[in-house]
Amino acid sequence: MDCFRTSLGNSWVYPTVILCLFGFFSMMRPSEPFLIPYLSGPSKNLTSTQITNEILPVWTYSYLVLLLPVFVLTDYVRYKPVIILQGLSFIITWLLLLFGQGVKAMQAVEFFYGMVTATEVAYYAYIYSVVSPEHYQKVSGYCRSITLVAYTAASVLAQLLVTLVNLSYFYLNVISMVSVSVAFLFSLFLPMPKKSLFFHAKSSTEVKEPPDVGTVVEDPHGTEVPGWKENPTSEKINVSGSLAHGQLSSPKPKHVALHVIVQWIRDLKECYSSRRLLYWSLWWAFSTAGFNQVLNYVQILWDYKAPSQDSSIYNGAVEAIATFGGAVAAFAVGYVKADWDLLGELALGIFSVVNAASLFLMHYTASIWACYAGYLVFKSSYMLLITIAVFQIAVNLSVERYALVFGVNTFIALVIQTILTIVIVDQGGLNLPVSIQFLAYGSYFAVIAGIFLMRSLYIICSAKCPQKARSPAASQNPDGPHSEEPRTSTSTKF
Numbered sequence: 379m380d381c382f383r384t385s386l387g388n389s390w391v392y393p394t395v396i397l398c399l400f401g402f403f404s405m406m407r408p409s410e411p412f413l414i415p416y417l418s419g420p421s422k423n424l425t426s427t428q429i430t431n432e433i434l435p436v437w438t439y440s441y442l443v444l445l446l447p448v449f450v451l452t453d454y455v456r457y458k459p460v461i462i463l464q465g466l467s468f469i470i471t472w473l474l475l476l477f478g479q480g481v482k483a484m485q486a487v488e489f490f491y492g493m494v495t496a497t498e499v500a501y502y503a504y505i506y507s508v509v510s511p512e513h514y515q516k517v518s519g520y521c522r523s524i525t526l527v528a529y530t531a532a533s534v535l536a537q538l539l540v541t542l543v544n545l546s547y548f549y550l551n552v553i554s555m556v557s558v559s560v561a562f563l564f565s566l567f568l569p570m571p572k573k574s575l576f577f578h579a580k581s582s583t584e585v586k587e588p589p590d591v592g593t594v595v596e597d598p599h600g601t602e603v604p605g606w607k608e609n610p611t612s613e614k615i616n617v618s619g620s621l622a623h624g625q626l627s628s629p630k631p632k633h634v635a636l637h638v639i640v641q642w643i644r645d646l647k648e649c650y651s652s653r654r655l656l657y658w659s660l661w662w663a664f665s666t667a668g669f670n671q672v673l674n675y676v677q678i679l680w681d682y683k684a685p686s687q688d689s690s691i692y693n694g695a696v697e698a699i700a701t702f703g704g705a706v707a708a709f710a711v712g713y714v715k716a717d718w719d720l721l722g723e724l725a726l727g728i729f730s731v732v733n734a735a736s737l738f739l740m741h742y743t744a745s746i747w748a749c750y751a752g753y754l755v756f757k758s759s760y761m762l763l764i765t766i767a768v769f770q771i772a773v774n775l776s777v778e779r780y781a782l783v784f785g786v787n788t789f790i791a792l793v794i795q796t797i798l799t800i801v802i803v804d805q806g807g808l809n810l811p812v813s814i815q816f817l818a819y820g821s822y823f824a825v826i827a828g829i830f831l832m833r834s835l836y837i838i839c840s841a842k843c844p845q846k847a848r849s850p851a852a853s854q855n856p857d858g859p860h861s862e863e864p865r866t867s868t869s870t871k872f
Contacts, residue, residue: 506781658722705761721838
């Protein structure tokens, strides 16, 4: 048996199976869609004001504080210890949810859940350290798909248990506790990587150029860009000696950390010097901040529109449909034939309008069903949009540089989300009631939509106007002294 496991451990199959099992059980949490009814119900007896203004903001603050240290630690300790830490954080979170009482205990829940989300980076980065490049697409697809399946199945299971069996929300959390405990056990069986993307990258003499294989790229929420294939002739945003090719030039051990940090700064400076990547990253950061705010407080809005103590609620069904619809939208965009250089930001602008309209609907409607519908449209639109953004950012980046840009973009999104929380939600800020909050979030996405619609018009005009400006004389005498090099219709000035 040990020989069999050792044999599998040296291939991509064993770590993929274990990682997928960890991902499945860590996301199989049927209590998630009914968290707010559980907290406001007889088990915890917390008020909406306490949940909104004192408890939920702790997740945003802890996530922000933990993200950068965890990001650095994850690569330094080579992923597996951080995945184990995530499993432990899951268990502590649900122990507190089950047996903790009062505001302080629930704030501790949010802190440890901040640890859970901060350590998610290890789950998606682990595969790149134990799997060869030709298996990236396959393994990335498996690992992400299994989490989507688990979350959808958990939401459906929760709705069935609540609606048909009238199961208490407490026992939904018991099921979640058992599931995350199983996930923790699987994390112990993951093989320890021998290398990582940055601190333990192979030297240039050990690294071979990866073959031209399909690579699945994921967004902050794991949305895949299927079918994207790295173009060997495309110009990568890369430099000689970059970490993107694992070239650490064998620095002395005591200088490794400093060398890596300096290289990160150089890589980021070069990546963001591309205005195209910069603008798409800004959309990613601002939209993800708004998306996370909506997800964090939407259950409170649902409870406000239709109090869970007085009426039947369908949070689980809505989350299942929204996740499935978003996954389908994200998958489909990979097969849409479009000039994303020219029309990508127009799509961002148009669908940001859809997002803003959905949030305005959720604010103004008195119907819980219209509120549910608005959320379905909002989540599906965001997942489609973030897929386009991820594709545009990652298409000319190596895996290492994409991981770095992903981390920085996520951190910027958290900073923006923290500002939104302090200004809109926190007791020291405007302290808005949840119904007014969604008016603010709708206005926030309307501003994003306006900016990107104006920018998309500028891009389209910049691409078309040079063709119109060429005089007939110039076009008839292309070899004359005043002739110009023709520009392609997709050229863009930044």
